[in-house]
Amino acid sequence: MNEGKKALTNMKTIQLKLPEIGLLAMTRAALGAGVGLLLSSKLDERQRRAAGIALVVIGILTTVPFAVHFFSEED
Numbered sequence: 768m769n770e771g772k773k774a775l776t777n778m779k780t781i782q783l784k785l786p787e788i789g790l791l792a793m794t795r796a797a798l799g800a801g802v803g804l805l806l807s808s809k810l811d812e813r814q815r816r817a818a819g820i821a822l823v824v825i826g827i828l829t830t831v832p833f834a835v836h837f838f839s840e841e842d
Contacts, residue, residue, distance in 0.1 A: 781837055791833055798826025 783791070801822025804815050 787833075790829070794826050794829040794833070796826075797822045797829070801826055 801819045801824075803819075804810070804822060805819035807815055807819075809815070810818065
């Protein structure tokens with residue numbers, strides 16, 4: 768029972784500014800849209816694959832700087 772409370776007290780708190788939250792949301796949306804396009808059948812295969820891969824790559828590449836920034840911050 769105490770272990771559960773201890774795990775909650777070890778959580779890291781990160782404060783984000785509004786533009787950072789917006790950019791983070793947009794990167795998640797691009798990644799999700801890319802995955803959705805890859806799984807969709809609305810476009811022909813070539814179009815779907817190109818758009819999906821582009822959005823997934825954009826989502827991943829724009830997420831990396833956030834991850835580096837937030838995991839390297841000192842408390």
